[in-house]
Amino acid sequence: MDYTNQIREIASKLFAEGKIDVFVGYRMTGFDENQVPALIRDPNEVSKLVFTDKSVFNLTNYLKQDHTRNKRIGMVVKGCDSRALNLLLTESQVKRENLHIVGIPCKGVVDENGNKMQNCIECIFPNPVVFDEMVDGTPTGSEAPPYQVNTDIQNIAAMDLVERRAYFEEVFESCIRCNACRHSCPMCYCAKCCIDQETSTLYHGANTTSSAFHALMTWSLHLAGRCVDCRNCEKACPSHLPLHLLHKWNEQVIYENFQEHLAGVHEGDRGAFYKYSMKDPDDFIM
Amino acid sequence: MSVELFVTDKAGLTKFYEAIISKNETYAPVEKFGKYDFKRVSSFDACNPDAPIAQTMSAKPLFFPRSAKIMKYTADHSGTSVKETDEDSLAGKRVILGMKHCDARALQVLDKVYNWDYIDTDYQRRRENTVIISARCDKAETHCFCTSLDYDVEHSDAMDVAIVNGTDGKVFIEARTEKGKVFLKEMNIEQRISNNEFQVTDETAPAAVKQQYEAFAASFRLKMDYTEVNARLSKIFDSPEFENVSANCISCNTCAFVCPTCHCFKISDEKVKDTGVRYKSYDSCNNGYFTLMAGGHNPRPVKYRRWRQRALHKFVYYKERFGENLCVGCGKCTNSCPVNISIFEVVKQVSETVSV
């Protein structure tokens, strides 16, 4: 998967036509094989752009940054990124007319060791669901494979209660409350997170196991039905916590119970908690 | 400073480590989710003193906890009672294994800020009670640049006992401080010598240690001229380049939380019913509301200003104030950064925009 040349062409074309102020793509780090996001403002720097299977980071995160607000942006999106973008559009966080979306028919990205990422193996939306042009000119790619239950989830769910509690206690204990997960998440765009509101009596700012439980659980529940499984959070976590477990579990519960809802798949489709159905399960309520 | 140097082999070193762990309250890197963090260990198998820098958290929390209780109180009908607290075991003597020299150096740098004006007694006590045993790296990792900075990596006395891997499986053990010498005595170094686990070194040993250092120093990918960079950076406050280098940053604060020298903290009160605790926990200057005042005024409202504060605090301000560079070149921030911003590259790139 190498679309470097096509992306450079598209970016220079967009700059030449005056359609964008910033082009958000990837460039090489300059010292190893990995890539970093690149915010290109100068048309002469277009040659820095690359795209290979090392282009991991979800760029839609940059739409919430101050210096990209109200600018016309060209952006490279993979399948999962485009779902995030779709939700951001639905939730009125970005203006569609400010965006020029370059879609990538993604075949999966790899981690630092060159192995295909787990979420890419299970990916069901490799092709962008929203785009202005596809990088290879095709209107859309192959049919999406069916929804799969994550293997990690199955392993955890197979444990008994005591084991699960012990496992997650270790997770919460290893959390250092740096909030990198939240900041790297494209869907967390609140100017100030509710759990950081020092004015609130629910505030718990210290770094203890229970505060990590409180912060991570609240965070994952606020993202339930909106998480697009890009795993920016896991890549950002300095403690390498398996944060996807919480999100994938929520995704699965929502998929099974709420009419196969998946976040950001259709345009105008809001998160699972912003709608309801008369057929939602009721049997757990007394 | 006189130096005590012994030589042993891998097996002897392992035995030495085992003896340390069995006799002392020992902290060493323990793996969890693929990342090493310093934890209390009770057996050698549970830990990995040779954990790579990139995968290891800093040992800073052992001295400056991620969240320290500074006060407790109860307030009920009978009145209010306030108790100073720190239930961390401060009293006991502890040993830290597997701390890298950059991490150990960071503590020396932190000593300066903790010991000016008001002296932080908790930190001070933890420092005094701790013996640091540190293995010198054999090879620089991708983001390391400790040799480019203003301290002497080769003869660093930040660690009490230094361990150096020589050639032919030889391992040199060197007491670098008085504390280290006393500790080696406590660990029955003489008996080990008579057991032939350890040998007293001959005159070739210092050369072998030096040779290892030279090989190590040659393996660095990142090199810069510190004096020049520092001089350039001190004039660069208004450089527009900061805006460019910080554009990628997503303000996730990871860098500050993994940094061995970042020491900013916040104070927060937590209460449940009629009891409460006041915590002192890490905070990061990359946070948008780090300097936001109650009145709504924020001296550093935009990202590049916060970035500039971080970079210049590390490389200029601290040096001006306390005479040491706050960055120790461990590369932990770059390793943890989700968008791979390298403080080395940033500082170098910005400094190149001005002439001296």
Place this chain on the structure above:
Amino acid sequence: MMCRIDKVIQETPDIRTYRLKFKEEGIMERFNWLPGQFVEFSLLGSGECTFCIASSSTRKESFDCSIKRAGIVTADIHTGLDEGDEVGIRGPYGNWFPLEDLKGKNLLFVGGGIGLAPLRSLIQYCIDNRADYKDFTILYGARTSADLCYKDEIADWRKDPSLKVILTIDKPEETWKENVGVVPKILEEVVKPVVANTKVITCGPPIMIKYTLLSLDKLGFAPKDVITTLEMKMQCGLGKCGRCNIGSTYVCKDGPVFTYEQLKKLPDEF
């Protein structure tokens, strides 16, 4: 150290002055401060907050802190603390106004809003040592007439013929008979201070300080004759937490009192 609140004065709708006395005997005598220094209020369950001492050490039976309701702790102080309640106090911290340098000079105080609080401490100090100083001029502004604090005390100052007090509010009001306009404007148009042998001490919201410094420049004051107190977010007050860093300066230790000359040397981050 626990303090008992002796008296609460509601200065304006959102500013209250707390008069504090130490709970234990004898601490008050040992508690020495100079105008410009600040203390840390500690409210259990809410947190800590820095406030400058608004009264002079020459009136030592108690000390005052004026608190504007702005954030979390201050809101809790306003709602939760009343006469007879207790509050934790640490301090005093920071530096103070250069009292020796001010001797024998004309003094011009320029205050805005709650910014009069640190000045009040100095004004009281100077009134109590009246012989050491020459002419006093106090220029004080606020958004509306209701937002002016220390109204009683200002009335007292007006009775003293050697003190010139000028009040101003930002927007005209029907009952208001005095100056209308922002502080820097009044400073240039109404006060027209004599530059020679005069020291200016100013405090107020950041935006007011910024423009006041500019107009003082215009009026010809030398930067070393202009003294201000900075506000910066602080948490420890001990030079540890790093919040109040401006360059290599710790506002909590090296400040909060700076001359304009010193400020010019600092990076522009306040």
Place this chain on the structure above:
Amino acid sequence: MEAAVNNQLVSIEKPEIVAPPDWEPVIIGILCNWCSYAGSDLTGTSRIQYPPNIRIIRVPCSSRVDPWFLIKSLQTTADGVLVSGCHPGDCHYISGNYYARRRFLVTKKLLNFVGFHENRVQFSWVSAAEGPKFAKVVAKVTEDIKKLGPLHLYKKENFEK
């Protein structure tokens, strides 16, 4: 599912936690203003007895209940939480409880996933006329939580005296 060993109550999620002999669970009840709160009022005025372990918080609607509230309750003092609202279709705000129902399901399942018994958080629909039902619900929840033992969510490290 008796969580008692040697006649002592232990936490079902963490057997090493043993309840003190006089332990009584703390249950937070978050009730909607229009139905369940009025229902609980009716229980009281009808002089129907129910266990005193519940601490009631009134909210405008069951959809006002952010999952955060449940998490925070468990994090600090509560051993269990009961959320109660209007019956489906009876919401004062037309559809609030339908939204709430979705959130409750996910919250309950997620808590269970990270190792808490699913009875730690419970939900009910109680209308303003169902005083006896409210008493029954509270009795059942209290009994359930008593069986589960103390939650003791990392509380020890936080707030021990």
